[in-house]
Amino acid sequence: MKRLLLAPLLLTLIVGCGSKDKALIERRDDCADVFGRVITIDEFVKKYKIAFADKKISQSKSKREIAVSAFCQFYKNGSFTF
Secondary structure, three states: OHHHHHHHHHHHHHHHHHOOOHHHHHHHHHHHHHHOOOOOHHHHHHHHOOOOOOHHHHHOHHHHHHHHHHHHHHHHHOOOOO
């Protein structure tokens, strides 16, 4: 009788711990796509709503590349360094 009560709990724990974070996978794939030039930097910035404090920075291509690189590095490692 006790096995019957523990079986659903055990099954729930196994299924819950085995699921993957779909948002993390999507970000990882999008980072790979932007670095592989499958999608443009502008599309990536628009999709993830990466904001820039200064209008001049948003117009500079190299600054946008640095921002996208920092975004991907943060979500890959959980930390951010220049």
